[in-house]
Amino acid sequence: MAVTPLSPVSSDALTSLDTQLTGEAIAYEHPDYDRARRVWNGMIDRRPALIARCADPADVVACVNFARVRELPLAVRGGGHGVAGHALCDAGLVIDLSRMKWIEIDPDARTARAQGGCTLGELDRETQRRGLAAPLGVVSRTGIAGLTLSGGMGWLRRKHGLSCDNLISAQIVTADGRLVTASDDENADLFWAIRGGGGNFGVVTSFEYRLHPVGPEVFVCFVLYPAERACAVLRFCERYLDDAPQELAPIAILGRVSNAGDFPPEARGQPYVGLLAPYAGDAAEGERVVQPLRELGEPIADLSDVMSWTEAQAMLDDDYPVGWRYYWKSVNVPELREEVIERLVQHAAAAPSPHSTIDVWYQGGAIARIGEQATAFANRSEPYLLGIEGNSEAGAAAEENVAWVRETFADMRSLCGRGVYLNFPGFLEEGEELLREGYGTNYERLRELKSKYDPTNVFRLNANIEPMKGGR
Ligand SMILES: Cc1cc2nc3c(=O)[nH]c(=O)nc-3n(C[C@H](O)[C@H](O)[C@H](O)COP(=O)(O)OP(=O)(O)OC[C@H]3O[C@@H](n4cnc5c(N)ncnc54)[C@H](O)[C@@H]3O)c2cc1C
Numbered sequence: 001m002a003v004t005p006l007s008p009v010s011s012d013a014l015t016s017l018d019t020q021l022t023g024e025a026i027a028y029e030h031p032d033y034d035r036a037r038r039v040w041n042g043m044i045d046r047r048p049a050l051i052a053r054c055a056d057p058a059d060v061v062a063c064v065n066f067a068r069v070r071e072l073p074l075a076v077r078g079g080g081h082g083v084a085g086h087a088l089c090d091a092g093l094v095i096d097l098s099r100m101k102w103i104e105i106d107p108d109a110r111t112a113r114a115q116g117g118c119t120l121g122e123l124d125r126e127t128q129r130r131g132l133a134a135p136l137g138v139v140s141r142t143g144i145a146g147l148t149l150s151g152g153m154g155w156l157r158r159k160h161g162l163s164c165d166n167l168i169s170a171q172i173v174t175a176d177g178r179l180v181t182a183s184d185d186e187n188a189d190l191f192w193a194i195r196g197g198g199g200n201f202g203v204v205t206s207f208e209y210r211l212h213p214v215g216p217e218v219f220v221c222f223v224l225y226p227a228e229r230a231c232a233v234l235r236f237c238e239r240y241l242d243d244a245p246q247e248l249a250p251i252a253i254l255g256r257v258s259n260a261g262d263f264p265p266e267a268r269g270q271p272y273v274g275l276l277a278p279y280a281g282d283a284a285e286g287e288r289v290v291q292p293l294r295e296l297g298e299p300i301a302d303l304s305d306v307m308s309w310t311e312a313q314a315m316l317d318d319d320y321p322v323g324w325r326y327y328w329k330s331v332n333v334p335e336l337r338e339e340v341i342e343r344l345v346q347h348a349a350a351a352p353s354p355h356s357t358i359d360v361w362y363q364g365g366a367i368a369r370i371g372e373q374a375t376a377f378a379n380r381s382e383p384y385l386l387g388i389e390g391n392s393e394a395g396a397a398a399e400e401n402v403a404w405v406r407e408t409f410a411d412m413r414s415l416c417g418r419g420v421y422l423n424f425p426g427f428l429e430e431g432e433e434l435l436r437e438g439y440g441t442n443y444e445r446l447r448e449l450k451s452k453y454d455p456t457n458v459f460r461l462n463a464n465i466e467p468m469k470g471g472r
Contacts, residue, residue, distance in 0.1 A: 009070055016051050020062040023055035023099055033446030036096065037088060039077070040141075041396050042323040046074065051094040057171065057179050057205040060095055064203060065177040066092045068458045075461045076203050079119050079143015083328045083424065084462045085147075086199070094439035095203055097145065102206075105130055110211040116145040116204050123209075132211035133280075133309060134162045138251070140314040141322075142178050148207055150198045150423040150463070153379050153385075155278050155312070156212065156364025158241075164195035164377055165370055166210040172202040175454040179205070184312065193449045196377030196442065198422060199462040200316060201355070201453050215309030219286030220278040221250070221293050222315075224263075224300040227349065231341045233296050234360065237275060238336055240292060246365040248289055250277035254348035255357035257300060260318075267300045271349045278312040278366040321353070325398040327390040329409040330424035331417035332382035336360070340415060344386070347408040351390075352400040358408065359387040378440025379419040386412060387424050422463045435463055 018025035026036045027050050031094050036051045049072070052063045067074035080098070088094055097117035104113045107130040112124050121140030127133050137147050146161070152163020169183035172194065182191035193201050199384035218426065225233055234252055253274040257267045275293050279286025283306050294302055307315070321325075323348060333340060348358045359385065368381050375472025388408050390401035409417075422438040436443050443465070450457075451467040 005196050009049060013066075013070070015140065017050065017062065017066045018050070021052060021054070021059045023059045024053040026051040026053065035211055037094075038323070039080040039085055039087050040084075040320070040322050040327045041083055041085055042325065043325045043398060044088060046085065046088040046090045048094045049091050051096050053096045054097050055099055057173060060173045060203050061177050061179055063093060064096045064173050064175065064458065068175060068177070068456070073461065074458055076199050076459070078116055078145025079141070079147075081139075081142040082146050083326055089461055097203075097205075099206065102414070105211075107132065107165055111208060112211055113206055113208045115206045116143060119145050119208060120144060120147070121314060124310050126311050127211055128215060130211075131213055131216060133214035134209040134211055135163050135166050136313070137163070138313070139320055140310075141317055141320075145204055146199070147423060149194055149196075151196060151421065153361060153363075153367075153421070153423070155249055156214070156280055157363070158246040159180075159280055160212050160422075161366035161370060162211070162377060164375060165366070167191075167195055168208040168210055170194060170204045170208065171206045172204045174202040175458040189449055190453060193446060193453070195375035196422075197336055197439075197465065199450075200450055200459055200465045201282075202447070202459065214280050217283045217306050218278045218280060218309055218311050218312055219283045219290065219306050220276075220304060220315070221290035222274070222276050222303045222305075223294045223296075223434050224257065224267075224274040224302075225270040225275050225297055225343050226300060227254065229297050229344045230273040230365050231338055233273050233275065234336050234341055234355070236296055237293060237362065241362055241364070243338070245279075245281065245289060247279050247281040247286070248277055249280075249365065250275050250293070250362050252276075252360040252362070253357050254266065254344055254360075256348075256351070256354050257425060258354070262303055269354065270300060271345070272300050273345075278307075278309070279345050286311060291382070321394075323394045324355075325392045325394065325396060325401070326407050327398060327402045328424050329388045329405050330421045331386050331388075331409060331412050332379055332419040332421070333384045333386060333412065333417050335416070337416070340412075343411060343415065347404075351391040351404050353390065353396065354393040355393070356401060356404065357387075357389050357391070359389065361385040361387065372441055373445075376439070376442045376446055378438065378442050379421075382419060385421050386417070387421075435465075438463060439465065
């Protein structure tokens with residue numbers, strides 16, 4: 001077996017790991033090496049010593065033991081959609097779960113078990129065969145693993161909560177190489193920690209979710225207004241949600257009309273404010289409920305329609321091609337004051353890339369009904385989350401885009417923003433202060449549990465919680 005020039009371990013050692021695996025070990029000279037080290041974000045270019053495409057939990061145990069004993073950098077790859085690219089590392093070992101895609105549905109109990117390499121779309125496809133759905137995110141190619149471990153916010157969030165709120169149990173390989181169950185009844189502290197604590201506590205080999213009846217058809221509101229209507233549109237939506245059924249969980253998008261898709265030619269390039277929301281209940285009822293959101297002035301385009309739940313879950317997929325250059329940040333804002341909205345409109349219009357957007361996630365509902373310390377996921381009572389997405393094409397220079405995201409983020413924070421959602425900010429250059437805000441009031445307990453379950457910080461390539469010196 002060949003080794004990368006950067007590898008701190010010998011070829012013999014890597015071969016010894018290879019012989020223990022049922023799955024595949026991909027090192028530097030493997031013909032698939034360059035494909036295997038590619039992740040969704042084209043800004044990430046890392047060269048691991050070995051990528052272990054695990055076939056089962058025993059493979060994961062072997063990899064964790066191998067990396068811990070040799071103090072090797074260890075990365076964990078679920079769906080490879082983490083914005084910061086922590087799914088890869090230089091000169092270390094990658095536990096790649098992309099082969100582990102087994103799914104089992106219990107339609108009577110309304111539960112699903114899914115292995116850590118599944119994408120949202122793969123799980124949605126299976127659950128929808130039984131008319132059910134797990135609360136997941138809004139792009140079907142994202143991995144369930146990273147998404148769930150740091151929260152998981154999608155169209156069902158106001159009705160049923162986050163992905164992590166719908167977790168019943170997980171199988172997890174801890175830093176000492178044990179495969180354990182985490183649930184309310186077994187290792188309850190670990191179960192608390194993985195519902196918001198990200199990849200800090202081990203490698204989750206499978207997740208068990210609570211499912212809900214959804215679909216098969218839903219009504220999707222997708223209406224675009226000129227950006228100068230932003231204040232009226234966002235404020236109306238805010239008021240409307242006070243009494244609207246929680247099946248409605250919109251995202252407001254500020255951007256510029258794309259050259260692709262079904263938009264009228266004269267609208268292309270025009271700054272818009274859009275409202276996007278599948279109604280996660282009866283389709284006819286959904287059309288009625290979203291109607292007021294479609295009457296907020298003369299729209300640029302109204303593409304609202306009935307579609308299947310799986311189509312609704314995938315309708316944003318093409319906006320995020322693999323290999324483009326992405327730089328994202330997020331910040332919670334306590335209220336959508338006029339000044340905040342005006343500044344958002346200005347920032348969105350100034351974005352150097354036509355593919356960049358600022359997204360306003362309306363939160364509340366089931367997210368906020370769960371106690372702040374009931375799971376590790378923090379900042380539950382924040383009403384709005386801004387996702388600032390710098391998206392540029394594969395060949396484009398990213399610097400201007402990165403500067404735009406940073407500037408917008410800094411401006412929002414200086415105005416009123418606080419806290420971050422740890423699934424969106426890929427790059428936490430702001431350091432520990434921001435990390436602490438992301439984990440909020442749960443940070444100290446998370447640190448204690450990190451010291452208990454991973455005292456030497458084997459799992460550190462993530463939004464890392466440092467263990468206390470000397471363990472717990
Ligand atoms: C196009 C796109 C759309 C998105 N939409 C949403 C959305 O609608 N809602 C939302 O909440 N988030 C969304 N996100 C953010 C997304 O939840 C995170 O990027 C998440 O980390 C992706 O998970 P992954 O498994 O694909 O990522 P990976 O890059 O594979 O993993 C990210 C990190 O998660 C940890 N991890 C992954 N797998 C495991 C495992 N099995 N065990 C332990 N740790 C693990 C590791 O620390 C890893 O570095 C989106 C991201 C993208 C790129």
